[in-house]
Amino acid sequence: MRIDLHTHSTASDGTDTPAQLVVNAAAAGLDVVALTDHDTVRGHAEAAAALPEGLTLVTGAELSCRIDGVGLHMLAYLFDPDEPELARERELVRDDRVPRARTMVRKLQELGVPVEWEQVARIAGDGSVGRPHVATALVELGVVETVSDAFTPQWLADGGRAYAEKHELDPFDAIRLVKAAGGVTVFAHPAAVKRGDVVPESSIARLAAAGLDGIEVDHMDHDEPTRARLRGLARDLGLLTTGSSDYHGSRKTVGLGEYTTDPEIYGEITRRATGAFPVPGAGGRGPA
Numbered sequence: 001m002r003i004d005l006h007t008h009s010t011a012s013d014g015t016d017t018p019a020q021l022v023v024n025a026a027a028a029g030l031d032v033v034a035l036t037d038h039d040t041v042r043g044h045a046e047a048a049a050a051l052p053e054g055l056t057l058v059t060g061a062e063l064s065c066r067i068d069g070v071g072l073h074m075l076a077y078l079f080d081p082d083e084p085e086l087a088r089e090r091e092l093v094r095d096d097r098v099p100r101a102r103t104m105v106r107k108l109q110e111l112g113v114p115v116e117w118e119q120v121a122r123i124a125g126d127g128s129v130g131r132p133h134v135a136t137a138l139v140e141l142g143v144v145e146t147v148s149d150a151f152t153p154q155w156l157a158d159g160g161r162a163y164a165e166k167h168e169l170d171p172f173d174a175i176r177l178v179k180a181a182g183g184v185t186v187f188a189h190p191a192a193v194k195r196g197d198v199v200p201e202s203s204i205a206r207l208a209a210a211g212l213d214g215i216e217v218d219h220m221d222h223d224e225p226t227r228a229r230l231r232g233l234a235r236d237l238g239l240l241t242t243g244s245s246d247y248h249g250s251r252k253t254v255g256l257g258e259y260t261t262d263p264e265i266y267g268e269i270t271r272r273a274t275g276a277f278p279v280p281g282a283g284g285r286g287p288a
Contacts, residue, residue, distance in 0.1 A: 006244030011043030015249030079183025182275020218243025
């Protein structure tokens, strides 16, 4: 089985619609794909309706969190999307995204970048606006070559010149809320130093003690020595280890299924989850 447990669609900051994403996942030879848009479950219904036969959909979300001043992303799988407390927190994060993006646009303008809010809004479309949309605007303007190049202290990285804070969950609260909704939590790309400051291993140990289920190890932002170190940490803390593409369509160079999760780990995730079940493909209608 080929299993990719971290992807994004136009419901947040990817470039594939949810329907296109599952069709492309099947074409890439995946057996299982998780749709984990930022702080939203809005793409799940469309993805499930278009799910090709032979592909299983894992519903999820990537929750924006912060601990001790450092941002982190928490992948939440197979939770009940209607659980009210978790739904309310997701809404608070989403509602703060537009004011935050507008602040980043203003800061960029003060730095001499001729970006306009209308440009960022056009790029975001119906998705939950975020830094990748602002970064794409910088690419369009020729300020940087790639979206990744915008995530530096010079521009949009945590603490960068044009960075703006938003409402974020305490990760201990995120773990509690996801578990209460029957879901499973995995710390996304925990050692992605190119994105800015990362959470120390001592904090990961505290999260593990609070019920964190796993950490994402095989990821494009982790080199081989980092992956080996994270596997050792996971072993010491009793955490599951996953692998994922963190696919964003054309917004990033990584392809679907470029990094994958071991089937035994996937089986353990589904065994732990009680809030929702994987959706088996029965031959969807495809993209509209």
